[in-house]
Amino acid sequence: MQTAEIHRRWLDFFEKRGHTVVPSASLVSDDPSLMFTVAGMVPFVPYLSGLVPAPYPRATSVQKCIRTNDIEEVGRTPRHGTFFQMCGNFSFGDYFKEDAIRFAWELLTTSEADGGLGFDPADLWVTVYEEDEEAIALWKQHSTLPDERIQRLGKDTNYWSTGQPGPAGPCSEIFYDLGPEYGVDGGPATDDDRYVEIWNLVFMQYQVADVRSKTEFTILGELPNKNIDTGMGLERVAFIKQGVQNMYEIDQVRPVLDRAAELSGKRYGADHTDDVRLRVIADHVRSGLMLIADGVTPSNEGRGYILRRLLRRVILSMRLLGVEGASFAELFPVSRDAMRDAYPAVAEGFDFISRVAYAEEKTFLRTLASGIQILDTAVERARDGAAAVPGDTAFLLHDTHGFPIELTLEIAEEAGVGVDEGVFSALMQEQRDRAKADAKAKKGQRADLSVYKELRGLGETRFTGYDELSHESRVLGIVVDGAPVAEAGEGQIAELVLAETSLWAESGGQDADQGVILGDGFEAEVLDVQKPVPGLIVHTVRVTVGRVGIDARAETRVDADYRRGAAQAHSGTHIVHAALREVLGAGAHQAGSYNKAGYLRLDFTHTDALSAATKSEIEEISNLAIRADHEVVTREMPLDEAKSLGAMALFGEKYGDRVRVVDIGGPWSRELCAGTHVSSSAEVGMISLISESSVGSTNRRVESLVGMEAFRNFAAERAIVQQLTSGLKVPRAELVTRVQDLGAQLKAAEKKVAALEAEKLGQRVPELLAGAETLGGSRVVLGSLGRVGSADDIRGLALQLRDRLGSEPGVVVLAGAVPAGEGTEKPVVIAATTARARETGVKAGDLAKLGARVLGGGGGGKPDLAQGGGADVAKIDEALAEIRRDLAG
Incomplete structure (x- = not known):
């Protein structure tokens, strides 16, 4: 049985039994405490925990998962994979143990011809929590398992909890017996690889507190709504049903293994x-x-x-x-x-x-x-x-x-x-x-979301800001310093939850709105708007006047100028994205964005830097689209319909069954987007690309100013051009040529000055040679040159002096202060040695390092020529003295 067929049968089975089929969520988890979706139940945690009311009483899914905590075991055991698929059926206060057990046994043991998975009951074992008499009785009632194949195990294996205070409960695991050739008799209790766990049924029925360890906690009582959370490993069932040895040999994985073996010339099965x-x-x-x-x-x-x-x-x-x-x-x-x-x-x-x-x-x-x-x-x-x-x-x-x-x-x-x-x-x-x-x-810095559980239970916050900038609502909840309170007073920072709001919460790359919340006897400045849990909008405010309490009337007012700027930037992001794809091809796919009033940032998939001409072309296409005054149309429709129309679903984004589609110029730019937008492209005003950079080996980033910010940027550049044309007394058309000429003149002057400096230094050769002394068998020239144009000047003089020393053992060490920018100087020491000196063991690299150490820096190089530097110009004489002592020794 192919893996995709097991996938299909699972969903069909539970859909026929009243479960809502929920598509797999992204591997990128919404849970801020998780990098990835690591289990089939992760997308349902808000419903299982009661944080968010479940939209359906029972659900089923085949969820994509990633776990890498056991990455070193991959390939070494039959069942460790980093990517796996978890088949799950869930009940949110609907059915409980009896139906969960009955459904599991029925699906596993119903024949393949009748739509089941066709397992032989003789190959199946189950484990239950040792004190769960109810589950044991239900297994005996609904299965044909003999008593010896229903094994009681302790909390360490058959009791589920999050490891935190909250819901918990016993679980029952179903195992497949691979046969005596794979290990010892005795069932799953032996913990032998012969018995493969294929399905885990979690009976979420208790509230626990004082969690001290996996097996030590206090049960406060039963949950008001008992839940079911199950997970069947798709790959594990597939390798059993396909008669192969492990998950790497199933139909979804084995073809890659075979191709790798072919490319390497290895034979799978020949060498462990x-x-x-x-x-x-x-x-x-x-x-x-x-x-x-x-x-x-x-x-x-x-x-x-x-x-x-x-x-x-x-x-x-x-x-x-x-x-x-x-x-x-x-x-x-x-x-x-x-x-x-x-x-x-x-x-x-x-x-x-x-x-x-x-x-x-x-x-x-x-x-x-x-x-x-x-x-x-x-x-x-x-x-x-x-x-x-x-x-x-x-x-x-x-x-x-x-x-x-x-x-x-x-x-x-x-x-x-x-x-x-x-x-x-x-x-x-x-x-x-x-x-x-x-x-x-x-982990200690993560917010405790439990404070929002009751607030979310009051209903989903309705966003009205697509059609209006102000809306009258009421206060449902107030949170101060992470705890719910009855009211907040003047000067306090508080979080307000309202029934409805016209203020946009940061999401989809669009920054939160700015504005105020007003009510009877209070005013509050909006500092931030976020969605800490799905469906709940929270306003962080500073109360500026009066006191705000639960159930107070509250009117949200959006800063109209800021919203206009934010809408311009968000529509501008769509326009730049479409322009990028027009210029670079369909492979230039948005990989992230951020926009706020006057500014947009767009990451896109591309490997090479954009040339100046390409950036100019993208900017021109964007502004031509603005000038064309394309109508911006927003529509809500089913996700499948939106995709059939060619609407772009951006990588990494998550969408519900119904989505909002934003068209700019019809299909030219058609994306799934929940953000706020202008009504026509001309309202964007202007786009000015200000930077393009790398954000990884496969992603690039463009940044742009939008609307009035773009105009102000152009106006500032125009003012600079006017100042230059006025100061240099040239027409604007000749400005570039004039600046290039000045640059060339400056380089020529610098070259001339450098030549004069070198000539001046060269005149010191006789003086420095006259001061040479014999140290350790070598003729040594040590010199402090004072201020010097560059390290190259010191190096050139050192080489001249070394050449003048001829074939005798000779050492030259010169030091000077060179410009370091912004009127500062740094010390540089250069050491050079003749071949005869190196034969006696004197190395320029060692001397440069020694001098640099005194100067507060580092250095080194080859035995014949080396350079060092530091931070303290005042220690040049001390550094030369240390080198003299070393050579003398």
Whole structure:
């Protein structure tokens, strides 16, 4: 049975039993405490916890998930994957244990011909919480399991909680017995790999507090609404139903494994180490494909770092299999084809996905080459007597260049040297400790959202600002310093929750509105507007007059000028996006944005910097679209209809069943967007691109001023041009030529001055040679030159003096003060040696380092010529004296 078919049967089964089919949420989690969606229940947490009223009594989904906490186990066990799919059925105060158990048994054991999964009951075991007599009785009632295959286990395995005060409850797990050839008898209680957990039923029925550990907490009582949360591992069921050994061999993963084996010339099943690498490649390519499809791009932090790590592990595994060149162009299309039936978006967005993946591979292959050079140098030193590559070098390769220790060990072993793994392990542990401390600190900074639970329970905040700038409502709740209060007084900062509001809450890249909230006897300045939980708009205000209390009348008033500017910027963002795609092609896809009154920032997928001509073209197309006065049309419609019209769903954004579509010039710019917009493109006024830069190996960023801010920017530049034309007494058309001429004249003058300075310094050669002294068997010239034009002047004089010393052992050390900008100076010391002096052991690099150390800096170079510098010009004489003592010794 194909994985997509199991997926389909799951949803069909529960839909026929009254469950609302909920599409998979993005892998990028809405939960601020999570990087990714790590379990099937994550999108439903607000409903299960009661934070947000559930929109349906029962639901089902097949949720995409990513977990990387066990990344080192990938490929080594039959069931560890970074990307996996969790089939879930959920009840929000509707059915409970009996139906959950009945549904599970029915789906698993109904024949394939009748729409079930066709498991033989003789192969199934269940575990229950040892004190849950109700669940045990229900299993006996609704299944054919004998008593010995219903095992009681303790809290450590069969009791679920978040680890925090809140909902909790016992769970019941269903296992498949692979057979006696896979391990010992005795069922799941043996904790043997023979028994594969395929489904977990969580009975969320208690409220707990005083949580001391996973097994130690206080049960306060039963929840008023009991919930069901279940999860069946799709990949686990698939590998059992397909008769293969592990999840890497199922139909959605195996094709990549086979292609990697073909490219490397390896045979899967012939060597355990190679098999692990092939499984890592197959798993990580699929994970990378799905993450990029949900808008994640490689970076050095957060989600992007996880993606980068996965992709680089693929590259390194291919290298360890003997493939040193690029391979993503062979592997990613195979994964796309394996996943497209279940997730058509991977095929629709493959142009974007492939460009991101291929660019990351190209970048890392270059990084890998530089890392190999570092490792080669360390290996040579080890051969020369060190015996082992230093642990800090191995750590540098791992931390900076992405080398896993396995690669370093393998290369070192081939060269016949070892690696100091003890030091490496110690440095790795220090890094883990820092990461844990950082994560703990960040976790402690997260807001407690429970304060909004009752407020959200009063209903969803209705936004009225599309049609009006003021709206009269009432105060539903007030929060001060994270706690609910009855009122807030003059001077206090408070959060107000209203039934309706005309103030836009920051979202979709658009900054929050500015404005005021007025009521009977109070006025409040709006500082910020946010959505801390879905459907709830919270206004952070400073009460400027009177006191505001619960149930007070409250009128929201938007600052009309600010809203106009924000709408101009948001519509301008759509226009610039369309212009980028017109110039660069459909691959230039928005990857993030931010806009506020007068300003927009747009990130887009592209690898190369834009030329001046390209930026000018994009700016011109944008302003031509403004001049064309395109009508801006907003419509609400079902998501599928919007996509069929070609509306762009931006990577990483999340959409409901109904969406808002914004057209500018019809299909020229058609995007899904909930933000506020102008009514015609001419209202944007003007767009002025002010910068273009890189924000990663695959993303670029443009920034632009909009409307009056753009005009003011042009006016400021015009004033500068007028000042220059007036001061230089040239027409504007000749200004560039005149400035270029002045620049050329200045360079010529600087060159002439430098020549005069060099000539002047050259005249000091006889004087410096006359002061030479014999130290340590060499003729030594030491000189403090005072203020000098540049370090090059000192170097040139040192070389002249060295040449005049001829073939005798000779050393020249000169120091001077050179310009350091803004009227400051810095000391520079130059050392030069003759061949005869170097034969006696005198090295210019050592002398430069010595002098630089006294000057408060650093330096070095070759044995014949070296340079040092510092921060303290006053210590030049002291530095030369230290060098004299060294040479004399």
